[in-house]
Amino acid sequence: QVQLKESGPGLVAPSQSLSITCTVSGFSLTGYGVNWVRQPPGKGLEWLGMIWGDGSTDYNSALKSRLSISKDNSKSQVFLKMNSLQTDDTARYYCARDSGNSYAMDYWGQGTSVTVSS
Amino acid sequence: DIQMTQSPASLSVSVGETVTITCRASENIYSNLAWYQQKQGKSPQLLVYAATNLADGVPSRFSGSGSGTQYSLKINSLQSEDFGSYYCQHFWGTPYTFGGGTKLEIK
Numbered sequence: 001q002v003q004l005k006e007s008g009p010g011l012v013a014p015s016q017s018l019s020i021t022c023t024v025s026g027f028s029l030t031g032y033g034v035n036w037v038r039q040p041p042g043k044g045l046e047w048l049g050m051i052w053g054d055g056s057t058d059y060n061s062a063l064k065s066r067l068s069i070s071k072d073n074s075k076s077q078v079f080l081k082m083n084s085l086q087t088d089d090t091a092r093y094y095c096a097r098d099s100g101n102s103y104a105m106d107y108w109g110q111g112t113s114v115t116v117s118s
Numbered sequence: 119d120i121q122m123t124q125s126p127a128s129l130s131v132s133v134g135e136t137v138t139i140t141c142r143a144s145e146n147i148y149s150n151l152a153w154y155q156q157k158q159g160k161s162p163q164l165l166v167y168a169a170t171n172l173a174d175g176v177p178s179r180f181s182g183s184g185s186g187t188q189y190s191l192k193i194n195s196l197q198s199e200d201f202g203s204y205y206c207q208h209f210w211g212t213p214y215t216f217g218g219g220t221k222l223e224i225k
Binding site: 035037044045046047049050058059060061094096099102103104105106108109110111 | 119150152154156161162163164167168171173205207209212213214215216217218219
């Protein structure tokens with residue numbers, strides 16, 4: 001069955017960078033895109049960006065200068081890297097599969113909580 | 119970027135009632151819209167895709183409608199398991215913006 005699972009550092013110091021890995025199973029990264037979404041505590045969802053099956057990427061324009069998404073198809077892993085973190089980057093970070101033709105995110109990981117604090 | 123305005127932000131309702139949540143896009147998104155449900159402490163789950171199509175396993179009391187810039191999610195005969203937060207999201211070109219969310223609470 002389709003599964004996604006995020007793993008991250010938990011705590012990041014201000015101005016440092018964040019790296020999160022999304023490990024997927026039950027589908028191939030060459031056939032599906034993967035999105036990254038975050039949710040600050042008590043707030044709504046924010047789309048961060050995605051990597052398509054062919055490896056091309058799209059980013060939230062507000063965060064584009066700080067974000068990088070990449071993947072390793074052979075390891076079924078997608079990577080999110082964000083630079084220059086500040087306290088308002090504290091959030092739960094999710095990866096979610098792009099459903100393809102139906103234009104939705106059909107499977108989500110459990111998310112990983114990231115706190116930016118010294 | 120396309121902006122998604124969702125309303126209401128919160129709603130207090132009783133079991134058995136019918137509710138409608140709306141989402142307005144800042145431009146025509148040609149029915150490229152999804153709805154998600156998120157329960158407290160859980161990941162969002164897909165409810166509706168392409169504005170009107172129920173995702174697998176979603177009860178028929180949920181329905182999506184709309185076109186152009188205006189979309190709605192209707193829940194008939196609310197059940198206790200339906201309480202939580204709901205989000206719309208457009209897919210008419212990146213960035214795939216979410217609406218601000220609607221928190222559905224028990225009256």
